[in-house]
Amino acid sequence: MKTYITSEHQQAAVAALKRLVAHPSNLEAAAPGAPFGKPIRAALDEMMALCSELGFKTYTDPDGNYGYAEVGSGDKIFGIIGHVDVVPAGDVADWSTDPFNATVKDGVIYGRGVQDDKGPSVAALYAVKALMDAGVTFKERIRFIFGTDEETLWRGIKVYQEKEAPITHGIAPDSEFPVTYAEKGLQQSYFVGPGTSDFTLKMTNAFNAVPAKASYNGPKLAEVKQALSDFGFAFETSDDGITVTGKSVHAMLAPTGTNAVLRLAMALDKVFPDGPMSLIGQCFKEDATGVNLLGNVEDEASGHLTINISNIEVSEKETRMQVDMRIPVTVDHDQLIDQLSQRIAEYGYQYEDFDYLAPLYVPTDSDLVQKLMATYRDVTGDTTEPQVSGGATYARTMNQCVAFGAMLPGVPDYMHQVDEQWELDKMFKAMTIYAEAIKRLTTE
Ligand SMILES: [Zn+2]
Incomplete structure (x- = not known):
């Protein structure tokens, strides 16, 4: 199958990820405009700057609770929900690289947040960028929504829900492939x-x-x-x-x-x-x-x-x-x-x-799950069934939203751990899946 992702998109995604990882965005004391601390606000601003450079329209909550970036037009909104905060790095001496200076070694990128959730967010972002570059016309708005305290109490995304338009359907790239359609x-x-x-x-x-x-x-x-x-x-x-x-x-x-x-x-x-x-x-x-x-x-x-x-x-x-x-x-x-x-x-x-x-439940026969699963199977050839989880992602905070990637089956789980890392090949594969899935969901 044709992929929209070029090596330029891949390299740009890695560079963007480095910019985001540079902010040690774990929860700190509140400051004006930074309810969860200045580093999280800085990571949010960095993400919004990136989106804006790529041609998205952006909006940052002045109080610093959330931000979003949009492309396309129409009444419907396809949401892509990520988070810019991370868990603390722990004792930096335990790391083999500087956790806040993302480092690529032998085709693997190391740094706090590369798996959770800066890497997956960037993979989805550059997947959409690749569709834009290919001249794809979206029949609905694609809106990236970024929360700020996913690793703690989800207060930022709650403010989004109170103040902003609900999405029509969407994905949270903050888990595993294929699809997690139910979270208890x-x-x-x-x-x-x-x-x-x-x-x-x-x-x-x-x-x-x-x-x-x-x-x-x-x-x-x-x-x-x-x-x-x-x-x-x-x-x-x-x-x-x-x-x-x-x-x-x-x-x-x-x-x-x-x-x-x-x-x-x-x-x-x-x-x-x-x-x-x-x-x-x-x-x-x-x-x-x-x-x-x-x-x-x-x-x-x-x-x-x-x-x-x-x-x-x-x-x-x-x-x-x-x-x-x-x-x-x-x-x-x-x-x-x-x-x-x-x-x-x-x-x-x-x-x-x-x-x-509250739980998340989007039935497996829904259009959303059907299209995501078909895309995943077409791109990877893998027949793993859709998943149920006792864990929690932002998907459950939104309408008709499921967790989708970005970890492929068999990828070791380094989330929240020392030496957090992600193989670039796997990240690029995730980008290909996202581009194809988002195209099928927003243009057909
Ligand atoms: Zn996460």
Whole structure:
């Protein structure tokens, strides 16, 4: 198949990516016009400058929450949704290159953001540029929309939704090929229950990971060890008491991990029965699909509910459990939360909302998914089926929008990691796919 991408487009895309990577755009303190810090604002301005140089009309929110760039005309808007922020580089000494000076070595580009999401954004941008250069006439407006705090709380894109025109359909190049047509609802919450004077627990674990360690050094330590052994749960002993060990995985894959915090809670429930750990010991146990708590919650489109209880703090005053749930796309959220609230109330707990992201679901027989899948197959010859994810991309913030690329199957995932890198051949392949897909969706 003919590609619109020339080697000039490829080289220009790499040069543009270098310009963007040069801004260490992780979340910092707010400044005027820069709600998420000056480096993110600078990256947004750089992106808008690039788009403008390519011939797009641009608009930057004066408060610095978002920007967009448009080409073409018509009532419909085809949205391409990316983000200019990155996660911190961590200890720069761990990198083999300067994370903010993108470096090409042996056909691979290294730097923070080359996979997530500056590289994919640039790949899509130069794909459209290639169509423009080929004289393609768009029957609708193509609008690139850039958010600014995707790696944290999505406040920037929310301001876009409040102030700007909704898209008609679109893609988020911030995931994998082929198409992710369903992303589960993402609910983070707390279960808050009675405290106890029997023991205390303190820990600080993230919502979105299954904890691989849980330490205890309190009363009845010998009995707790015995209970762990009776369950067959692994733990290590040291001068500081014991550490239950498990296996960490992302919260969206919770049923495949081993949750050390739950295992400790089950042992504590045995040693201190009828206390605040009963909810875990007598009900939830280790089942991260939540069947013991809620029965079978699943749908055909997106699979099973997952529940990750990653943090349990116990004081004399209260017990607080931190909960991350990935809810199947066709399940009624409010009804599920009602059911959950009633169930945990049986153990003296109250439900407390923290953050909710509604699901994404664009059926596989929709025009959008059909055309994206056909393009992907035509360009690559790969027959991988469309995907479901427990993760979250900006696609879910927009109308008729799915995640599409830019990582090809088999490309190692370096997002958020040291030595973040992307093979240029793979990036160029993504550009070819984007150009063909965007042409089919906006000119036919
Ligand atoms: Zn991203």
